[in-house]
Amino acid sequence: MKVKSMRLAMSGLALSCFAAFGAHAAEPKELFFYNWTDYYPVDLLAKFEKETGIKVTMDGYDSNETLLAKLQAGGAAYDVIVPSQSIMQTLIKQDLLMEIDTPSLSNFQYVKGPFRDPSFDPGRKFSAPYLWGTTGFSYDSARVPGGKLDDSWKEFFEPRKELQGQLAALDTSSSVINAASHYLNVDECSENPQDAKRILELLQKQKPFLKMYSSDNTVDRMASGEVIMMQNWNGSTARATLQKSTIKYVYPREGLAMFQDNFAVPKSAPHPGNAKIFIDWMMKPENAAAVSNAIAYANGIQSDQLLDPKWKVMDAINMPDEYASRLRPEKECSNKARELQDRIWSKLKG
Amino acid sequence: MSVSSTSPALNRALLLSPVVLTLLALIAIPLGIMGYISLLPRNTYGGVDWQAQWQLQSYVQLFFQEGFDGELELNWVYAQALLRSVLQAGGTTVLCFLFGFPVALWMSSLTPRRRNLMVLLITIPFWTNLLIRNYAWLIILREHGWVAQSLNALLPSAGGITLLYNDFAVSVGLVYSFLPFMILPIYSTLEKLDWRLVEAAYDLGANRWHALRRIILPLSMPGVIAGALLVFVPSLGAFITPAILGGGKTLMIGNLIQQQFGTARNWPLGSSLSFLLLAILLVSLVLYALYSRRAAKTINRGAKA
Numbered sequence: 001m002k003v004k005s006m007r008l009a010m011s012g013l014a015l016s017c018f019a020a021f022g023a024h025a026a027e028p029k030e031l032f033f034y035n036w037t038d039y040y041p042v043d044l045l046a047k048f049e050k051e052t053g054i055k056v057t058m059d060g061y062d063s064n065e066t067l068l069a070k071l072q073a074g075g076a077a078y079d080v081i082v083p084s085q086s087i088m089q090t091l092i093k094q095d096l097l098m099e100i101d102t103p104s105l106s107n108f109q110y111v112k113g114p115f116r117d118p119s120f121d122p123g124r125k126f127s128a129p130y131l132w133g134t135t136g137f138s139y140d141s142a143r144v145p146g147g148k149l150d151d152s153w154k155e156f157f158e159p160r161k162e163l164q165g166q167l168a169a170l171d172t173s174s175s176v177i178n179a180a181s182h183y184l185n186v187d188e189c190s191e192n193p194q195d196a197k198r199i200l201e202l203l204q205k206q207k208p209f210l211k212m213y214s215s216d217n218t219v220d221r222m223a224s225g226e227v228i229m230m231q232n233w234n235g236s237t238a239r240a241t242l243q244k245s246t247i248k249y250v251y252p253r254e255g256l257a258m259f260q261d262n263f264a265v266p267k268s269a270p271h272p273g274n275a276k277i278f279i280d281w282m283m284k285p286e287n288a289a290a291v292s293n294a295i296a297y298a299n300g301i302q303s304d305q306l307l308d309p310k311w312k313v314m315d316a317i318n319m320p321d322e323y324a325s326r327l328r329p330e331k332e333c334s335n336k337a338r339e340l341q342d343r344i345w346s347k348l349k350g
Numbered sequence: 351m352s353v354s355s356t357s358p359a360l361n362r363a364l365l366l367s368p369v370v371l372t373l374l375a376l377i378a379i380p381l382g383i384m385g386y387i388s389l390l391p392r393n394t395y396g397g398v399d400w401q402a403q404w405q406l407q408s409y410v411q412l413f414f415q416e417g418f419d420g421e422l423e424l425n426w427v428y429a430q431a432l433l434r435s436v437l438q439a440g441g442t443t444v445l446c447f448l449f450g451f452p453v454a455l456w457m458s459s460l461t462p463r464r465r466n467l468m469v470l471l472i473t474i475p476f477w478t479n480l481l482i483r484n485y486a487w488l489i490i491l492r493e494h495g496w497v498a499q500s501l502n503a504l505l506p507s508a509g510g511i512t513l514l515y516n517d518f519a520v521s522v523g524l525v526y527s528f529l530p531f532m533i534l535p536i537y538s539t540l541e542k543l544d545w546r547l548v549e550a551a552y553d554l555g556a557n558r559w560h561a562l563r564r565i566i567l568p569l570s571m572p573g574v575i576a577g578a579l580l581v582f583v584p585s586l587g588a589f590i591t592p593a594i595l596g597g598g599k600t601l602m603i604g605n606l607i608q609q610q611f612g613t614a615r616n617w618p619l620g621s622s623l624s625f626l627l628l629a630i631l632l633v634s635l636v637l638y639a640l641y642s643r644r645a646a647k648t649i650n651r652g653a654k655a
Contacts, residue, residue: 065612072397090395171598173613197418212515212597226493335394335615342614343415349601350427 031274033058034067034078036261037216039131041294048281054274062215063172071096071266078266079275082130085260086174086330088120097126098265100276107283115300118260127262128279129300131235131291134319134327135175136256138222138237139229142246149229153183153252156231157206164209168221168230171213173345174330175257176203179231182255182328189333196340203348213349222247235297238316249316251323258327260300381628388621398617408618412626428606428623435603436630438517439586442524443532446581447574449525450532454573455566457533458540465541472530480527484594487523488514491595515597523591531580539573540566571645575638583631603627 029052033040037060045056059078061067064087070076072094083091091097102108102124103116115129137156141147145162149155157180159167169176180202181188186195211227218232222240232240237249263282265275281287288299289306296317311317333341388408390398415425457468475483490497491513498513505511513519543566551561567574589604596602601609603623610620 063612065615068395068615069611072395094395171593173609193418193420200418207599210599212599214598216594224494335392338615342609342616343418345609345613346427346601346606349599349605350430 027271027273029054029274031056031080031271031278032078033080033278034070034076035060035080035082037062039082039261039295041291044287044290044294047287047290048278052277052281054277056278071268074268076266077268077270079269079271080278081264081266082261083127083264084330085118085120085262086332088127088262088264089332091264092121092126096267098267098269098272099125100127100265100272100279101125102128102279105276105280105283107280110283110285110288110301110303112300112302115260121262127264128283130261130263130282131295131297131299132258132260133297134234134251134256134258135170135179136232136234136237136250136252137179137229138232138240138247138249138316140222140225140244140246141248143225143228149248149250151250151253153179153254155250156229156252157183157202159206159209159229163228165211166228167210168212168214168227169206169210170218170231171215173341175215175231176213177341177344178257178328178330179252182252182257185254188257188328189331189337191334191336191340193340196344200344200347203344207348219243233297234316234319235295238296238311238314241314241316242310249314251315251319251326253326255326255328258329260329384621384624388618388625390618392616392618395615397615408616408622411619412622427601428603428626431601431606432603432626432630434600435586438520438524438592438602439582439588441521442528442585443578443582445521445525446529446532447578450529450577451536451570451574454533454536454540454570457537458543469534469537472533475526476530481590481594483527484523484591487519487526487595491519491522514595515599517596519595519597520592523595524585524588527588527591528581528585531584532577535576535580536570536573539570543569572642575641579634579638582634586631587627 031054033045033056035058039060040058042058045058049055061070064084067081067083068087068090070078071081071091105128108124108128111124111129117123118129121127137153139149139155141149143166145160155163156167156169177199178188180199181190181195184195184198184202186192186198190196214221218230218236219239221227222230222232222237223243225244232249234249237247241247241249263279265272265279269275282291283301285301285303285306288301289303291297292299292303293306293308293311296311298317307317387398389404389406390400391402391405391407393399411425412428413425414422415427417423457465460468489495492498493512493514495513498511501511501513502508547569548561548565551565556564587604587607589602589608592598592600592602593605603626607620607623607627610616610623614620
């Protein structure tokens with residue numbers, strides 16, 4: 001009798017190992033922040049923790065698709081995420097975001113006009129503005145012949161002899177294909193296979209001249225001189241310029257992609273209350289400026305007067321007005337266009 | 351009710367239940383889900399349409415693809431990536447064996463105290479994350495690093511050797527990452543080796559090379575095979591090392607699968623690719639099983655003779 005009940009107890013114990021521990025307490029003072037890697041100054045989290053008592057755990061991702069896949073797979077317990085404009089509609093339509101009604105937060109008053117009512121989130125029901133930037137290319141003027149490159153994607157896709165083997169492209173299919181589309185003057189979201197063919201041919205011709213495809217360590221790669229030219233983001237270029245003053249950023253005249261990133265709260269967030277506190281806190285001009293000063297991307301908050309003078313002098317951050325017409329906001333492509341892009345990328349790398 | 355009255359079958363079932371449930375929860379169910387996904391059509395925003403009819407499209411896609419001109423063409427991209435991964439994994443296994451076997455042999459000749467110290471030393475790299483170890487190699491091998499600098503200083507005629515962002519760098523990274531998986535199983539068979547057999551070989555006139563080839567190597571074969579599997583299987587699916595050290599210019603099967611679940615938002619294709627990979631691994635495991643059965647027979651026959 002005794003032995004048997006022991007046995008039953010043992011197997012019961014084994015079974016209970018599979019049961020989830022579901023109990024939830026009232027929102028504890030913690031926050032899970034899922035952000036692009038290297039896209040937030042860590043010291044600012046300490047300030048947030050000191051002012052609110054909420055402890056933040058930050059985790060990083062490298063593309064909107066990684067974020068989407070994580071959220072779709074379910075079970076990811078993040079409170080604040082940073083989706084780009086090009087994926088906001090997908091997230092909203094897929095019912096993955098929680099409505100936070102950002103205009104009701106007290107610091108929304110500081111949000112700049114153009115960022116208050118964007119087309120990807122009308123009325124800012126689901127998101128608050130974070131940073132924005134562009135994807136052009138950067139080069140070291142000390143190491144190119146004549147010290148200057150033309151402001152055209154041609155320099156990047158059909159590099160001069162001296163630069164061949166000394167350049168890098170981002171390892172993100174959408175960034176590379178966007179740039180190639182702008183250079184060839186075709187729609188970034190083209191569903192025409194012939195366009196895809198032209199893009200692939202251009203990229204295949206460029207590939208032997210590339211040292212690598214990589215989206216990591218972009219600041220260090222330029223600053224250490226590992227490459228002379230690379231497809232790059234403006235903020236990353238500016239940070240490299242601080243370390244090596246001869247680095248320049250190019251706004252190609254054929255057009256360049258502009259991205260705008262936003263704070264949002266996933267529907268599955270375990271601490272939505274804390275998430276709102278964080279988002280409101282980030283819209284305070286001093287905190288928004290602290291981010292821009294640390295990682296060199298412009299924000300959507302009225303905080304320009306707080307911007308560090310070292311950035312104000314750089315073209316990469318303080319874009320000259322005549323380039324405004326070259327910016328192409330990133331689009332959200334159809335499935336058909338996406339499939340073509342995937343085929344371009346697989347064939348390119350295959 | 352007494353103990354004897356419980357049926358042995360029920361007892362067995364109860365005692366086995368933790369194992370069975372674990373296997374079911376950790377292997378059968380996830381694999382089942384993956385197989386199910388591979389048979390469904392993809393959704394507009396990633397994910398799959400769970401209600402749809404089953405279809406084999408994602409498996410057809412593995413080998414055929416609509417070309418940019420609209421015709422269905424044989425698609426070598428995935429097969430190439432697979433072949434490249436198999437070759438890379440095979441090469442890694444061979445290199446791990448070449449480096450690992452002598453180390454294991456040497457370790458087995460040490461005093462027990464020192465042996466334990468060596469085992470500890472070999473496992474120390476595992477205390478650090480794989481990603482960090484790969485980045486360490488990035489720093490060691492890079493153009494302005496001391497290895498490349500001194501190589502180029504020694505061999506100026508080679509005209510600027512680059513060590514990074516090529517297959518060499520990927521091999522270094524993979525061999526470094528998986529070498530302990532080769533050393534430890536070989537060491538554990540060599541440790542139990544009856545060295546009197548080697549002495550007997552010497553007595554019968556074998557030189558060192560013969561003793562190694564005819565006695566030590568065959569007797570350590572179970573360890574070598576286990577090590578080879580432990581190295582081959584993970585390096586076949588490796589995608590971090592090729593991405594970091596290979597410069598992202600070529601796709602390995604692991605990168606391809608990751609891409610399907612990420613940017614491409616094509617879960618069914620990702621699942622069917624995973625199944626293809628799994629099939630190849632199964633084949634290699636079956637070959638191993640056949641080998642060990644044959645080996646067992648040979649030993650039996652040897653014992654009878």
